[in-house]
Amino acid sequence: MTVKYLLASLVVGLSASVFAAPELPRHADLDLKTARLLADTAMSNCIGTVSVLDRGGNLLVTLRGDGVGPHNTAASQRKAYTALSTKTPTRLFAERARSNPETANLNTLGELLLLGGGIPLFAANELVGAMGVAGSGGGEQDEICAIKAAEKTGLATTRSQ
Numbered sequence: 001m002t003v004k005y006l007l008a009s010l011v012v013g014l015s016a017s018v019f020a021a022p023e024l025p026r027h028a029d030l031d032l033k034t035a036r037l038l039a040d041t042a043m044s045n046c047i048g049t050v051s052v053l054d055r056g057g058n059l060l061v062t063l064r065g066d067g068v069g070p071h072n073t074a075a076s077q078r079k080a081y082t083a084l085s086t087k088t089p090t091r092l093f094a095e096r097a098r099s100n101p102e103t104a105n106l107n108t109l110g111e112l113l114l115l116g117g118g119i120p121l122f123a124a125n126e127l128v129g130a131m132g133v134a135g136s137g138g139g140e141q142d143e144i145c146a147i148k149a150a151e152k153t154g155l156a157t158t159r160s161q
Contacts, residue, residue, distance in 0.1 A: 027055065030121065030129035034153065035060035038121075038131055042149035048136030050146075051076040053084055054129045065135070072135035079118030079132030079142070081111055087127055089157055091116030091143050117142025122156045 035052040039061045042050040047065040049072035054060055064073055082090045094114035097103040107114050116139025118132040131150065133142040150157055 028123045028126050028128050030054045030060065032060055035129070037153050038149050038155075039063045041152050042131065042133055042145050045148045046133070046136035046141065046145035048142060048145065049073050049076040049134050050149075051080045051132045052129060053077075053080045053131075055084075055127055057081055057084055060129070068135040075113060075115070075134035076117070076132040078111065078113035079115060079134060080130040081118075081132070082113050083118035083120045083132065084127070084130035085112070087120050087159075089116075089120070089143060090114065090118035090132075091139055094139075115139045115142075117146060119143065119146045119150060119157045121150060122159050124156075125159045127159075128155070 030052070035054075038052050039050045040063070042048075043063055043065060047068065049062065049064040049068050051062040051073070052060045059077060062073060062076065064070075079090050082093065086093050088096075090113065094116065097106050097114055106112055115134075117134055117136075118130060120127055121129045121131060131146050133146045136142050136145050147157060
């Protein structure tokens with residue numbers, strides 16, 4: 001009787017462990033080393049403030065260039081957050097929002113910043129994070145700085161098809 005009970009318990013225990021561990025999706029993560037490389041590369045292209053977020057919107061790194069105004073720290077983080085949450089470069093997103101009356105109120109959301117300089121970061125077709133640049137001379141210049149840094153580190157600003 002004891003052997004049967006032991007075998008039955010073993011079978012139940014093993015079968016439960018098969019069902020207890022679901023197959024979860026694996027995601028690429030933007031790590032601190034890559035975030036620092038992105039920020040350093042951006043700062044070598046322009047003087048401003050750079051912020052890099054991971055896929056969950058967590059701040060990995062912020063660098064502010066000498067003489068750059070302190071308001072650019074928050075601006076770079078908000079640009080990165082906007083790019084991450086919309087999966088769209090912020091300059092393009094701002095243009096779309098201005099041309100569509102239904103999206104005119106997006107600028108009232110405190111987390112979003114509808115100015116150029118924020119880009120999503122993709123590894124192949126997977127969103128891994130975002131970068132925002134502020135204070136380098138305007139939205140277009142901020143965006144160019146961010147795009148150059150992403151390209152030099154092998155990340156894309158759009159999903160690969």
